[in-house]
Amino acid sequence: MSLSPLVETFVLHFGEMGGRWGVNRTVGQIYALLFLSDRPMNADEVVEALGISRSNVSMGLKELESWRLVKKKHLPRDRRDYFETPADVWDILRILAEERRKREIDPTLSMLRDVLMEPPATAQDAFAQTRMRDMHEMIELLTDWAEDVKRLSDTDIRNLLMLGSKVVKLLQVKSALVGMGRADSTPSGGA
Amino acid sequence: MSLSPLVETFVLHFGEMGGRWGVNRTVGQIYALLFLSDRPMNADEVVEALGISRSNVSMGLKELESWRLVKKKHLPRDRRDYFETPADVWDILRILAEERRKREIDPTLSMLRDVLMEPPATAQDAFAQTRMRDMHEMIELLTDWAEDVKRLSDTDIRNLLMLGSKVVKLLQVKSALVGMGRADSTPSGGA
DNA sequence: TTGTTATTTCAGTAATTCCTGAAATAACGG
DNA sequence: CCGTTATTTCAGGAATTACTGAAATAACAA
Numbered sequence: 209m210s211l212s213p214l215v216e217t218f219v220l221h222f223g224e225m226g227g228r229w230g231v232n233r234t235v236g237q238i239y240a241l242l243f244l245s246d247r248p249m250n251a252d253e254v255v256e257a258l259g260i261s262r263s264n265v266s267m268g269l270k271e272l273e274s275w276r277l278v279k280k281k282h283l284p285r286d287r288r289d290y291f292e293t294p295a296d297v298w299d300i301l302r303i304l305a306e307e308r309r310k311r312e313i314d315p316t317l318s319m320l321r322d323v324l325m326e327p328p329a330t331a332q333d334a335f336a337q338t339r340m341r342d343m344h345e346m347i348e349l350l351t352d353w354a355e356d357v358k359r360l361s362d363t364d365i366r367n368l369l370m371l372g373s374k375v376v377k378l379l380q381v382k383s384a385l386v387g388m389g390r391a392d393s394t395p396s397g398g399a
Numbered sequence: 400m401s402l403s404p405l406v407e408t409f410v411l412h413f414g415e416m417g418g419r420w421g422v423n424r425t426v427g428q429i430y431a432l433l434f435l436s437d438r439p440m441n442a443d444e445v446v447e448a449l450g451i452s453r454s455n456v457s458m459g460l461k462e463l464e465s466w467r468l469v470k471k472k473h474l475p476r477d478r479r480d481y482f483e484t485p486a487d488v489w490d491i492l493r494i495l496a497e498e499r500r501k502r503e504i505d506p507t508l509s510m511l512r513d514v515l516m517e518p519p520a521t522a523q524d525a526f527a528q529t530r531m532r533d534m535h536e537m538i539e540l541l542t543d544w545a546e547d548v549k550r551l552s553d554t555d556i557r558n559l560l561m562l563g564s565k566v567v568k569l570l571q572v573k574s575a576l577v578g579m580g581r582a583d584s585t586p587s588g589g590a
Numbered sequence: 591t592t593g594t595t596a597t598t599t600c601a602g603t604a605a606t607t608c609c610t611g612a613a614a615t616a617a618c619g620g
Numbered sequence: 621c622c623g624t625t626a627t628t629t630c631a632g633g634a635a636t637t638a639c640t641g642a643a644a645t646a647a648c649a650a
Contacts, residue, residue, distance in 0.1 A: 214514050214524050218531065221510050228421040228503055232638060244527035251597080261640050266598060287648070288596065297533045312419055319412050323405050333405050336435040340409065342488045349560045356563030368566060369540045372547030375559060375566050423608065442627080452610050457628060478618070479626065 211257055215244050219258070231271065234260055238268045239277055239293065248281045248290035276303050298362045305354055313351055320344040402448055406435050410449070422462065425451055429459045430468055430484065439472045439481035467494050489553045496545055504542055511535040 211219060219240040226236025237258055242249060249257075254265045269291055272278040277300070281290045294300050320340050328334040357365065368375075402410060410431040417427025428449055433440060440448075445456045460482055463469040468491070472481045485491050511531050519525040548556065559566075 212520060212524050212527075214517055214519070215527055217510065217514050218527070221507065225503060225507065230419040230421070234638080244530055246523060246526040263598075263600090263641075264639055267639085270598085297530075297537045301537065312416060316412065316416065319408065323408050326405055328405070329403060332437060333403050335437040336403075336406055336409070339435055339488075346488045346492065349557065353560040353563050356565075366540065369544040371566075372544050373551050373555075373559075374547075375562075378569070425608085454611075454628075454630090455609055458609085461628085 210259075211241075215241070218244060231275075234258070234264055235268045235271050238265065239272055242272075242278055242291055243293045245292070248283070248292040250286075250288045250290050252288075254291075275307050296362070298365065302358055305358065309351060309354070313347060317344065317347055317351075320347075401450075402432075406432070409435060425449070425455055426459045426462050429456065430463055433463075433469055433482055434484045436483070439474070439483040441477075441479045441481050443479075445482075466498050487553070489556065493549055496549065500542060500545070504538060508535065508538055508542075511538075 219237050222240035223233040223237040226233050226239075229236075238254055241254060241257055251262065251265045251269065254260075254269075255262050258265075269278060272291075273280070278291045278293050281292050283290055294303065320343065324337060324340055324344065326333075326337075328337055357368065360368065371378075410428050413431035414424040414428040417424055417430075420427075429445055432445060432448055442453065442456045442460065445451075445460075446453050449456075460469060463482075464471070469482045469484050472483050474481055485494065511534065515528060515531055515535065517524075519528055548559070551559065562569075
């Protein structure tokens with residue numbers, strides 16, 4: 209691995225983190241490398257930078273493409289494939305959220321809906337279903353919210369985050385002024 | 400594995416999901432089993448329910464305790480350890496967020512701060528640092544926000560989520576009324 | 591077509607992770 | 621103390637996952 213110490217630190221760290229996020233070390237490293245690069249890189253450059261086999265790089269890039277975390281790019285007089293990551297970190301977050309939703313959340317929600325349809329055979333099963341119902345409700349709230357926030361501009365998201373839980377206070381004031389007991393009764397909705 | 404079909408479906412699903420979340424299949428299964436149980440279970444009952452070795456259960460429970468996702472409980476005339484999960488799904492979410500922050504986010508932030516201190520040796524390094532700075536800023540915004548929201552009551556969180564991005568509209572109205580250009584200038588703060 | 595370069599696939603192996611049974615430790619009651 | 625029961629540790633083996641080199645495929649130029 210022939211990288212500046214700065215880049216190497218970051219790349220190695222993301223290699224480790226990859227493991228905890230369901231991708232293997234080299235996939236994490238490839239992603240980190242491309243993220244820090246100021247220009248698209250081709251597969252051989254990745255091989256050279258990380259000291260792993262050409263075939264491994266090919267597989268890693270393919271996986272990252274399936275996550276939409278890297279995109280192919282072509283340079284004018286060059287037949288080789290070049291790769292780059294989205295530049296904006298908020299875009300990256302959006303993409304990651306969408307992909308994880310598709311791969312983990314949606315199948316889980318669907319599985320929960322299925323088992324919640326079943327008539328409980330025992331008291332145990334009935335109890336299990338109440339827990340599953342709670343979980344289903346929570347996940348649905350979270351994903352609907354995420355879907356909603358996703359459409360905001362970067363700056364709107366930043367403002368929203370910076371406000372944090374102060375929003376709640378604000379809502380309470382609003383409810384008081386308008387004279388409603390609750391903050392809002394219609395869940396989710398357009399941007 | 401001798402479980403009702405209902406529970407079995409859920410347990411197997413969480414076993415699979417475990418892999419994507421940095422814990423192994425059996426740890427996911429043990430957690431799922433305890434989550435659905437209407438009473439604390441001891442290790443032998445888990446062995447019986449999941450058909451895995453006693454030692455494996457011991458290790459799995461230990462890992463789940465380290466995540467604070469299960470707690471030991473003792474029954475009156477019984478020397479054995481019993482285990483249960485927090486009942487409230489929002490608590491579970493809070494705990495999960497805290498633990499993942501401690502294990503993944505904080506070390507990443509610390510590593511980013513370190514490399515951002517280094518004077519860049521090359522133009523490449525300088526560019527890499529701008530990317531790292533973006534990432535650092537985003538992660539910090541997100542974690543401060545999460546820290547802030549964590550302190551809210553379940554119902555406040557639910558209201559906040561149900562509002563979704565409508566909050567932004569509301570803020571714009573508020574800014575207009577009060578005559579400020581921005582929503583708020585002091586990031587984070589108490590509940 | 592043929593030759594050249596780029597990329598992917600995949601069988602075999604290396605490396606890692608997971609699981610088990612056996613042994614050690616601990617926590618009691620008598 | 622001893623005997624019993626509960627739990628943990630851990631070395632070794634089983635299972636899984638990751639990686640490589642070689643061969644196949646693809647994409648092009650001449």
